[in-house]
Amino acid sequence: MAGYLKHQCYGKHNVRVSKVRRPRQAASKEEQHEFVELSVNVELEGDFDAAYTDGDNRSIVATDTCKNTVYGVAKNHSIDCPESFALAVAQHFMESYAHVSRCRIAVSERVWKRLLDSPHCFSALDSLKPTAVVIIERGSAPQVTAGFEQLMIAKTTESGFSDFQSGEFRSLADTEDRILASEVSADWVYSNAKADFSKDRQSVVSALLTRFTDHFSRSVQETLYLMAQAALDACADVQSITLSMPNKHHLLADLSAFGLENENEVFCVTDEPFGYIEATIERE
Numbered sequence: 001m002a003g004y005l006k007h008q009c010y011g012k013h014n015v016r017v018s019k020v021r022r023p024r025q026a027a028s029k030e031e032q033h034e035f036v037e038l039s040v041n042v043e044l045e046g047d048f049d050a051a052y053t054d055g056d057n058r059s060i061v062a063t064d065t066c067k068n069t070v071y072g073v074a075k076n077h078s079i080d081c082p083e084s085f086a087l088a089v090a091q092h093f094m095e096s097y098a099h100v101s102r103c104r105i106a107v108s109e110r111v112w113k114r115l116l117d118s119p120h121c122f123s124a125l126d127s128l129k130p131t132a133v134v135i136i137e138r139g140s141a142p143q144v145t146a147g148f149e150q151l152m153i154a155k156t157t158e159s160g161f162s163d164f165q166s167g168e169f170r171s172l173a174d175t176e177d178r179i180l181a182s183e184v185s186a187d188w189v190y191s192n193a194k195a196d197f198s199k200d201r202q203s204v205v206s207a208l209l210t211r212f213t214d215h216f217s218r219s220v221q222e223t224l225y226l227m228a229q230a231a232l233d234a235c236a237d238v239q240s241i242t243l244s245m246p247n248k249h250h251l252l253a254d255l256s257a258f259g260l261e262n263e264n265e266v267f268c269v270t271d272e273p274f275g276y277i278e279a280t281i282e283r284e
């Protein structure tokens with residue numbers, strides 16, 4: 001054979017699981033349901049070389065078993081947040097299979113919110129998607145990363161972009177008043193796995209949003225940096241945070257051909273191409 005097996009990793013992706021909790025209200029006989037839905041990626045590394053090189057499957061935990069493990073852990077544990085569920089699944093694999101050296105569990109949540117006051121009807125219109133990744137290497141403490149995707153935010157003033165490089169291909173004019181819109185993704189890394197994940201999640205999101213509103217933005221880059229610093233200030237257990245803030249352009253529509261003035265009122269919304277802006281801020 002011309003090559004050797006340098007790296008291998010396998011598991012099951014997009015294992016979708018939902019869970020209903022049916023606590024009975026003390027005061028009434030009505031059940032007030034709670035509903036959570038997660039999509040889970042399982043990846044295992046370890047002593048599986050022979051399956052690749054010799055067709056020897058004896059060490060393989062079937063990906064079907066990986067899928068079933070997600071359902072089993074969902075049955076045996078309450079699903080309080082993506083972080084604690086990812087930890088429980090990762091710990092299950094590490095405790096059950098001594099030849100697994102590293103387990104990575106990535107979870108993303110679809111948030112179902114109670115519809116009106118119904119005890120059992122929900123809607124999932126909310127855009128923010130909580131995420132978590134837990135990695136356990138044998139002999140090391142779990143490494144927990146929490147985050148979210150698809151947080152749509154915009155400000156219709158208090159944003160400008162000026163004094164940037166002039167060059168052969170610059171056409172964009174300086175502006176002191178524009179729309180700033182983004183679909184934010186965040187990942188924050190914990191310094192330990194014993195943090196209060198649910199409380200910290202609320203604090204991080206609230207700090208990010210508050211900072212977004214409270215200043216004149218000179219660029220997406222500056223706003224991203226200020227938001228990330230606010231998140232670190234809000235949560236002592238967070239070691240670093242990565243924010244990705246694509247600039248979803250709202251460009252002033254040129255209505256001059258129709259004899260119409262456009263006083264920062266009507267915009268062309270473009271999905272593509274978009275500005276890509278990302279940074280990681282690490283606690284000093």
Ligand SMILES: O=c1[nH]c(=O)c2[nH]c(=O)[nH]c2[nH]1
Nearest residue numbers: 161172218219220221247275
């Ligand atoms: O906040 C911004 N940062 C950029 O780097 C950039 N580039 C651009 O065309 N518009 C913007 N806006």
